[in-house]
Amino acid sequence: MARRWSEQRRRDPFYRAAQREGLRSRAAFKLLELNERYRFLRPGDRVLDLGASPGGWSLVALEAVGPAGSVVSVDVRAFAPLEGGRFVRGRVGDPTLRARLGDAPFQVVLSDMSPTISGAYSTDHARSVELVRQAFLLAREVLRPRGTFVAKVFQGDLLEGLRQELAPDFHQLVVTKPKASRETSSEMYLIGRGLRRRTGPAVGAPSPEQGPAVAGTATDIPPAGRPGNPR
Numbered sequence: 001m002a003r004r005w006s007e008q009r010r011r012d013p014f015y016r017a018a019q020r021e022g023l024r025s026r027a028a029f030k031l032l033e034l035n036e037r038y039r040f041l042r043p044g045d046r047v048l049d050l051g052a053s054p055g056g057w058s059l060v061a062l063e064a065v066g067p068a069g070s071v072v073s074v075d076v077r078a079f080a081p082l083e084g085g086r087f088v089r090g091r092v093g094d095p096t097l098r099a100r101l102g103d104a105p106f107q108v109v110l111s112d113m114s115p116t117i118s119g120a121y122s123t124d125h126a127r128s129v130e131l132v133r134q135a136f137l138l139a140r141e142v143l144r145p146r147g148t149f150v151a152k153v154f155q156g157d158l159l160e161g162l163r164q165e166l167a168p169d170f171h172q173l174v175v176t177k178p179k180a181s182r183e184t185s186s187e188m189y190l191i192g193r194g195l196r197r198r199t200g201p202a203v204g205a206p207s208p209e210q211g212p213a214v215a216g217t218a219t220d221i222p223p224a225g226r227p228g229n230p231r
């Protein structure tokens with residue numbers, strides 16, 4: 001089993017390219033691809049990267065925001081420092097984490113957090129949905145209005161409910177799967193753009209002034225740079 005997995009990995013073009021290009025993780029390609037399409041990382045942005053170890057997404061974010069921007073990476077597991085980045089060791093969901101992140105707001109909050117895989121599909125799916133909720137609770141506190149939230153989630157029967165919970169908080173919300181994500185993987189990415197201001201306390205509880213949300217599949221969202229892109 002382990003041998004088959006390492007053989008598959010060796011043959012995986014994204015894994016080999018990540019090694020060749022010093023990208024720290026295969027996952028880096030997923031963010032590169034998502035950002036190429038939706039253009040949410042911009043020079044000068046302040047980015048919070050949740051579940052950042054071993055640093056693949058943070059490295060991509062650092063390069064995208066450039067010297068005028070900054071990236072704060074959070075994980076329960078430490079990783080080799082990234083030049084120009086700041087690492088905060090902590091668990092998303094811990095109420096003391098917010099105070100250790102430094103100044104808000106951020107323009108972008110990323111979450112590539114994965115639960116520890118139990119092997120029981122519905123359990124792993126439910127845990128993954130819960131991690132998105134935790135990430136969004138934090139994002140709600142530190143993201144500036146009109147900011148972008150990107151989060152990985154495992155597909156399953158709770159996904160549609162989660163999408164409906166988050167949709168009212170954004171001008172646009174898409175659920176998409178980058179090509180760099182293995183077809184056999186159940187992971188999907190939620191991209192919420194244009195965080196709406198709101199006063200209500202609960203995640204996803206729509207406030208009356210928000211009006212209807214535009215939400216749906218990746219095709220609902222115009223490519224970056226065209227009118228309608230909220231950031």
Ligand SMILES: C[S@@+](CC[C@H](N)C(=O)[O-])C[C@H]1O[C@@H](n2cnc3c(N)ncnc32)[C@H](O)[C@@H]1O
Binds near residue numbers: 093131
């Ligand atoms: C798939 S890895 C992230 C890979 C990373 N984006 C990259 O490109 O290198 C998922 C990470 O989520 C972290 N994680 C899971 N739950 C977490 C939590 N509640 N708080 C912080 N990190 C968490 C794990 O420790 C793990 O390092």
